Amino acid sequence: MLDEQTRYRLLKLLEANPELSQRQLAQALGISVGKVNFCLNALIERGLVKARNFRNSRNKLAYMYFLTPAGFEEKARVSLRYLKQKLQEYETLRSEIEELQNEARRMNVQTGEVLQEEAGQ
Amino acid sequence: MLDEQTRYRLLKLLEANPELSQRQLAQALGISVGKVNFCLNALIERGLVKARNFRNSRNKLAYMYFLTPAGFEEKARVSLRYLKQKLQEYETLRSEIEELQNEARRMNVQTGEVLQEEAGQ
DNA sequence: ATTCGGGCGTTCAATCAATGAACGCACGAT
DNA sequence: ATCGTGCGTTCATTGATTGAACGCCCGAAT
Numbered sequence: 001m002l003d004e005q006t007r008y009r010l011l012k013l014l015e016a017n018p019e020l021s022q023r024q025l026a027q028a029l030g031i032s033v034g035k036v037n038f039c040l041n042a043l044i045e046r047g048l049v050k051a052r053n054f055r056n057s058r059n060k061l062a063y064m065y066f067l068t069p070a071g072f073e074e075k076a077r078v079s080l081r082y083l084k085q086k087l088q089e090y091e092t093l094r095s096e097i098e099e100l101q102n103e104a105r106r107m108n109v110q111t112g113e114v115l116q117e118e119a120g121q
Numbered sequence: 122m123l124d125e126q127t128r129y130r131l132l133k134l135l136e137a138n139p140e141l142s143q144r145q146l147a148q149a150l151g152i153s154v155g156k157v158n159f160c161l162n163a164l165i166e167r168g169l170v171k172a173r174n175f176r177n178s179r180n181k182l183a184y185m186y187f188l189t190p191a192g193f194e195e196k197a198r199v200s201l202r203y204l205k206q207k208l209q210e211y212e213t214l215r216s217e218i219e220e221l222q223n224e225a226r227r228m229n230v231q232t233g234e235v236l237q238e239e240a241g242q
Numbered sequence: 243a244t245t246c247g248g249g250c251g252t253t254c255a256a257t258c259a260a261t262g263a264a265c266g267c268a269c270g271a272t
Numbered sequence: 273a274t275c276g277t278g279c280g281t282t283c284a285t286t287g288a289t290t291g292a293a294c295g296c297c298c299g300a301a302t
Contacts, residue, residue, distance in 0.1 A: 022251065032290045037252065061298070062250075076228050083221040090214050093207060100204040103133075107197050143280065153261045158281065182269070183279075 002039055006031065008082040010039055011067070011075040014049060018066040040065060048074050123160055127152065129203040131160055132188070132196040135170060139187040140177065161186060169195050 009029055013020065020028065026036045043049040048071035054064045067075060130150055134141065141149065147157045164170040169192035177183040188196060 021249075023249085033251085034253080034290060035288090041252095079221060079224055079228070083218065083225060086214060086218050086221060090211070090218060093211050093214065097204065097207050097211060100200060100207060103200055104204060107200070142278075144278085154280085155261060155282080156259090159260095162281095181278075 002042060004078070004082055004085060006035075006039060008078050010036075010043070011048075011071070011078055014043075014065050015067055015072075015075060018064045019054065019062070020065075021062065043071070046074075047071075123163060125199070125203055125206060127156075127160060129199050131157075131164070132169075132192070132199055135164075135186050136188055136193075136196060139185045140175065140183070141186075142183065164192070167195075168192075 006029065010025070013025060013028055022036045022040060023033055025040070026033045029036070040049065044051065044065075047068060049065050050068055052064045052066060053061055055061065127150065131146070134146060134149055143157045143161060144154055146161070147154045150157070161170065165172065165186075169189060170186050171189055173185045173187060174182055175185045
């Protein structure tokens with residue numbers, strides 16, 4: 001449920017915008033309200049996030065989800081892990097693309113440049 | 122069910138190794154037998170793959186799933202689409218990594234190089 | 243004082259991709 | 273005949289995810 005990407009993106013979003021509602025978080029992350037609710041409560045339970053009241057722009061009482069000190073530490077760890085993972089993915093992707101390009105080149109020979117034209121547009 | 126990646130990897134695998142059984146295909150692709158069966162039947166139904174009998178290494182009767190001419194054409198199209206998609210992902214990943222590295226740099230300032238050491242190992 | 247409307251967090255039945263154990267079948271070996 | 277093996281196929285189960293529905297709260301309007 002709490003995959004690395006969601007964890008990272010949620011923590012980052014909370015750090016930058018603690019005033020977002022669960023619905024706004026859901027929309028910003030492209031996930032469902034239910035999932036945000038679940039993840040947020042998990043973070044709160046682990047003491048990484050605290051909910052606090054504040055007055056929003058329409059002067060209504062609302063929640064604010066801000067990172068605790070432990071939350072900031074966790075976010076640093078998660079970011080680093082996420083970065084490493086992305087660098088790994090990057091390398092994997094690089095060789096996969098290379099392989100695909102070799103394949104496309106082989107195809108070109110057989111199909112008389114048809115693919116190259118197609119790829120151009 | 123038939124996402125672009127599975128479609129590409131299955132067609133590629135069939136082109137190179139038509140003699141693989143559904144179980145072997147599943148293992149090679151890291152997906153379940155049921156999914157391979159479903160995908161394969163979809164390909165057969167669309168006339169992109171044909172099943173044919175042959176004698177395998179143990180001299181047992183077995184199926185061979187080979188690409189039809191239409192299958193080869195489809196594979197070329199899928200490969201190209203997949204390549205484009207991967208190039209796109211590559212660019213996205215590049216900027217995401219850049220952003221993560223900026224973030225890590227900012228953190229370094231605040232945490233006194235702790236993260237850099239951590240990243241080293 | 244009362245009603246209303248809107249946005250909030252929360253819940254949970256429904257959905258859907260995916261799994262892999264179980265099945266019947268075909269066939270070579272014994 | 274009979275086994276054993278590996279095949280394709282099936283389908284109940286799992287598990288993640290969804291989003292409609294709910295009750296609640298509170299400011300505004302009546």
